[in-house]
Amino acid sequence: MRKVAVVVPWQVLSVVLAVLSAALLLLWLLALARQRRQRFDRSAAERVRIDLELSLAEQHGRLAIIRELQDVAVLSLARLITRAEGARYTAQSDPSTAVRAATALVEDGRVTLADLRRVLTIAREGESIATMAPGLQSARNLFGVMRDAGLAVSFSESGDRFPLKPGAELAIYRILQSALANALKHGGAGTEARVSFTWTQDGLQLLIDDDGIRAAAKRDSASATDFAARTAYTIDDDLRALSESISGAGITQMRERAQLFGGIFNAGTVPGVGFSVSAVFPSLRFHNGVHGVDLSR
Structure with a gap:
């Protein structure tokens, strides 16, 4: 009598499960690879978009x-x-x-x-300058506009002011305007900005400090502990702030405006507090006219 081999049902089931597992694993790996490729494409496209926007600005x-x-x-x-x-x-x-x-x-x-x-x-x-705008005599009007928008502006001035040519006065005004606009944009309503003009015998130092980090933390914090956590910083944060390189269309324009009249521009984060912008013109009394410009071409 001939014997007939009988396949046990659980053996068939295990083979089917193994095949399905392998198929699912393969599909998962393919989907993961596709997702990574799409994420890379999106990030590359985003970088291109940002670069184009910065270039356009x-x-x-x-x-x-x-x-x-x-x-x-x-x-x-x-x-x-x-x-x-x-x-x-x-x-x-x-x-x-x-x-x-x-x-x-x-x-x-x-x-x-x-x-x-x-x-x-x-x-x-390929450097920059904008439509005719008021000079330093209109700075107080600018402060009023910023206060109406929610930025608390305080102003101090020391030293003896000397006359400026229209081009230099306009460049300084634009630096001040851009710095205050950035303070309001990043710090939001309630941010305090302290503006100071220090006139020396031959130059001018413009300084704009804001507390945008503290202002944002104050708005968003539910308690004093939360506020302290949001504004906490370490010595590493201080060191990073000293060495960081701030970029962006607005920063580039302010730097270029300062350099046109022999100025030195700096901008950086003050950890746990906000942001600081300074433009130092060591020889503005002489540099705001023809000094430093090649007239022979």
């Missing part, structure tokens, strides 16, 4: 700076022409006065030429 800022300096130069040239016409009529009746007027016109002409040279420099190097 910087280019827009550069074009804006060119427009500002150009407007300043055009206004200076218009005044120059008006004064030249007056000197021409004065020469007929009072030659000595006309000579003094002509000497002043030469100096004003050099300042105007310096502003035009700056426009050419920015255009060639």
